[in-house]
Amino acid sequence: MALRFIGIDPNTDGDNCPTVWLDQATGDYILQGWRITEPETLAEIGDIPDRETVMRFPRRMARFFLETIDR
Numbered sequence: 001m002a003l004r005f006i007g008i009d010p011n012t013d014g015d016n017c018p019t020v021w022l023d024q025a026t027g028d029y030i031l032q033g034w035r036i037t038e039p040e041t042l043a044e045i046g047d048i049p050d051r052e053t054v055m056r057f058p059r060r061m062a063r064f065f066l067e068t069i070d071r
Helices: 039-045 063-068
Strands: 003-008 019-023 029-032
Touching: 003 063
Parallel strands: none
Antiparallel strands: 003 019, 019 029
16 A cells, blocks of 8 residues: 555644555555544434444545545
8 A cells, every 4th residue: 555645634633643645556545544432422423333334524635635636
């Protein structure tokens, strides 16, 4: 897998921040974000398969997806 760094949260403190990569082989996005652990939020989402996770990703980072659409 060849990952291309796309961007990190512009409000980063430099440590453990949401990040976006592009898998150049598949075109998939690889995301690092904050794991959601709040019971209320998880209850609204419903069942999450064991092989998946739910994370919070800042809206301000949506621009990184738009930058890669036609590349």
